[in-house]
Amino acid sequence: MLKVSIIIPIYNAEKYLEECIRSVLCQTLKEIEVICVDDGSTDHSASVVQKLISEDKRVRLFQQGNQGVGSARNLAISNVKGKYLAFLDSDDYYLEKNALEKMYEACEISGVRAAVCLHWCINGMIKNVEDDFHELRGNVILDYQDYQMDYHFTNYIFSSELLHENKIQFPNYYRFQDPPFFVRVMDKARKFVTVDSCLYCYRCPELELRFNPEKTVHLLHGLIDNLHFAAEHNLDILFQKTVYRLEYEYRDIILKNIEPGNLEILRLLMVANQIICHQKREPNYIIKPLCMILLYINQYETKLLERIREKDEIVLYGAGRYGQAFLKFLKRNHLFEKVVYIVVSDLKGNEFCIENIQVITLHDLQEKAEMLILVTVREELQSEIKDYLDKNHYYQYEMVKDEFLYAIANEN
Numbered sequence: 001m002l003k004v005s006i007i008i009p010i011y012n013a014e015k016y017l018e019e020c021i022r023s024v025l026c027q028t029l030k031e032i033e034v035i036c037v038d039d040g041s042t043d044h045s046a047s048v049v050q051k052l053i054s055e056d057k058r059v060r061l062f063q064q065g066n067q068g069v070g071s072a073r074n075l076a077i078s079n080v081k082g083k084y085l086a087f088l089d090s091d092d093y094y095l096e097k098n099a100l101e102k103m104y105e106a107c108e109i110s111g112v113r114a115a116v117c118l119h120w121c122i123n124g125m126i127k128n129v130e131d132d133f134h135e136l137r138g139n140v141i142l143d144y145q146d147y148q149m150d151y152h153f154t155n156y157i158f159s160s161e162l163l164h165e166n167k168i169q170f171p172n173y174y175r176f177q178d179p180p181f182f183v184r185v186m187d188k189a190r191k192f193v194t195v196d197s198c199l200y201c202y203r204c205p206e207l208e209l210r211f212n213p214e215k216t217v218h219l220l221h222g223l224i225d226n227l228h229f230a231a232e233h234n235l236d237i238l239f240q241k242t243v244y245r246l247e248y249e250y251r252d253i254i255l256k257n258i259e260p261g262n263l264e265i266l267r268l269l270m271v272a273n274q275i276i277c278h279q280k281r282e283p284n285y286i287i288k289p290l291c292m293i294l295l296y297i298n299q300y301e302t303k304l305l306e307r308i309r310e311k312d313e314i315v316l317y318g319a320g321r322y323g324q325a326f327l328k329f330l331k332r333n334h335l336f337e338k339v340v341y342i343v344v345s346d347l348k349g350n351e352f353c354i355e356n357i358q359v360i361t362l363h364d365l366q367e368k369a370e371m372l373i374l375v376t377v378r379e380e381l382q383s384e385i386k387d388y389l390d391k392n393h394y395y396q397y398e399m400v401k402d403e404f405l406y407a408i409a410n411e412n
Contacts (some may be wrong), residue, residue: 002027002031002032002081003032003104004029004032004084004104005033005080005082005084006032006034006086006088007077007086007087008020008024008036008089009037009039010036010038010046010090010328011038011039012041012043012125014041014043014048014202016089016090016092016093016353017049018048018051018052020090020092021048021090022343023201024094028093031057032058032100034059035060035062035079037062037076038061038062038063039066039069040066040067042342045117046063049061059208061074062076062368068174068177069170069174070169070170070172070173070177072312074170077164079159083159084103084104084107084157084158085158085163085285086154088154089202090216092154092201094199095200096197096198096199099117100140101114102197102280103116103117103157104157109168111157113121113162114153114156114157114189114191115155117129117155117156117195117197117198117399118133118194118195119134120198120201122201122202122398123202123204126198127191129152130151130152133147133194138194138195138196138198139193139324140193140194141191141192144186148235148238148241149182149377150179151179151182153178153181153182154202155199160346163185165183165287166378167182168188173222174214175215175219177218179226180222182224183229183235186232188233194232206275211256211257211386212257213257213258213262213265215257216217216253216280218341219254219382220269223245223272224245224271224275226242227239228275230242234350237382237405239314246288246289247287247288251288252303254289255293269289269290270290273284273285273290274350297403303402304404308335308374309335311371312338313339313370314338314340314373315338315341316341316342316373317344317377317385317397318377319342319359320377322400323408324375324376325405326374326376326408326411327354327355327357329408340357341359342354342357342358342360343359343362343365344359344360344361345362347361362394372397373394373397373398378405382404
């Protein structure tokens with residue numbers, strides 16, 4: 001059996017790929033294999049690997065359609081021949097040439113099934129792999145229960161048998177797929193040994209550029225996975241770390257990727273909040289991203305009221321449920337008297353009033369310079385009304401946000 005299998009998922013990585021693979025082949029531990037999985041690259045990544053295969057038969061290549069890094073790593077895990085395995089991203093590289101050898105020997109001598117390097121390199125700066133380890137030296141056996149790490153899994157080697165016998169794989173998320181995998185492996189390994197060396201050199205990407213709404217959903221799934229796992233396995237340190245990541249580390253990314261009409265991020269935040277409330281035994285606890293969303297709604301309401309107060313007269317476009325809810329909202333804020341008309345698209349020959357305010361069509365409306373038209377209809381109707389207002393040269397209008405209309409219509 002080979003000693004270590006190094007797994008490298010690849011997607012359009014030709015810029016750094018050769019440097020990455022050669023850094024592994026230069027390791028003093030020679031009984032290794034490098035398993036590259038091309039996850040549907042559209043550049044010349046596969047050709048780079050083929051070239052290196054012609055030079056060194058320890059390199060292997062698998063190819064699949066684009067399914068994500070988790071799927072690529074799982075394919076490699078099912079094909080490893082090494083007693084231990086490690087993971088390397090295709091734009092990173094190994095630094096100290098004897099690091100893998102030291103980690104392998106530490107596992108073999110200690111009899112534990114995972115080893116970690118105490119240092120790693122980020123853009124040329126050597127750092128501690130975990131702040132918890134900064135006072136430790138090499139060849140110390142530690143218990144996962146005492147640390148409960150969830151990050152930096154690429155600084156470790158793991159027993160291949162450990163993964164296979166416990167059927168541990170990566171979830172197929174586009175973001176935050178590493179921590180759920182890592183904590184499950186380490187919980188099963190229980191103990192790990194430290195090696196005073198620097199294996200991994202990591203190129204830092206711009207974190208925010210790696211996220212969009214879909215990937216933010218996957219991030220939340222991964223965080224929820226770890227909240228569930230920590231709660232079920234009494235991993236209190238891991239639970240608190242995960243709450244911190246949700247409330248602080250990823251808070252801004254979550255908020256920036258919330259889209260109008262897409263409630264999945266909000267739904268997942270509520271799932272996470274429920275888990276945290278239960279675990280903390282604080283039924284009224286609200287996680288910070290949800291608080292920020294509520295604050296955003298409050299800020300929107302404040303700014304909307306400011307704009308209305310600046311106008312002498314306002315017109316509501318919409319006489320349905322949302323429009324009437326908005327009238328009540330104006331009454332509560334003592335702005336009802338500013339409403340001069342309610343506009344609808346079609347009166348169908350009927351003249352009527354709502355709260356003593358005349359209902360008219362847009363054709364009958366004479367726009368004034370200081371008059372503001374507030375469109376208070378469902379979002380799916382707003383686009384058509386906007387086009388109509390623009391076509392008829394009405395420029396003093398504002399689409400009231402659908403989320404806000406929904407909130408005031410359902411608050412009772």
